[in-house]
Amino acid sequence: MVKLVLLAMAISPWVHADEAASAEVSSTGLSFESAFATYQAYKDESTGDWREANRLVDHVGGWRVYAKEAAQSGAADAHAGHGGRQ
Secondary structure (H helix, E strand, O other), X not given: OHHHHHHXXXXXXXXXXXXHHHHHHHHOOOOOXXXXXXXXXXXXXXXXXXXXXXXXXXXXXXXXXXXXXXXXXXXXXXXXXXXXXX
């Protein structure tokens, strides 16, 4: 029981640290907002059906179509001039 009381006494200053800091800062005219005030917890999202994604890529023409688009947009020359041997 004594250990529990000592633990509570040790944690108490940390629990109210944000409140104390905001009170100190507001008296000086500055503003304070905790980084955790707008924190949003991680939410697992569904990824969808990978079989359907593969069918769509196959229907479009596969990886070769994506490679052709990249070559036409100039992405293939993105590393030109880096000085490597070719």
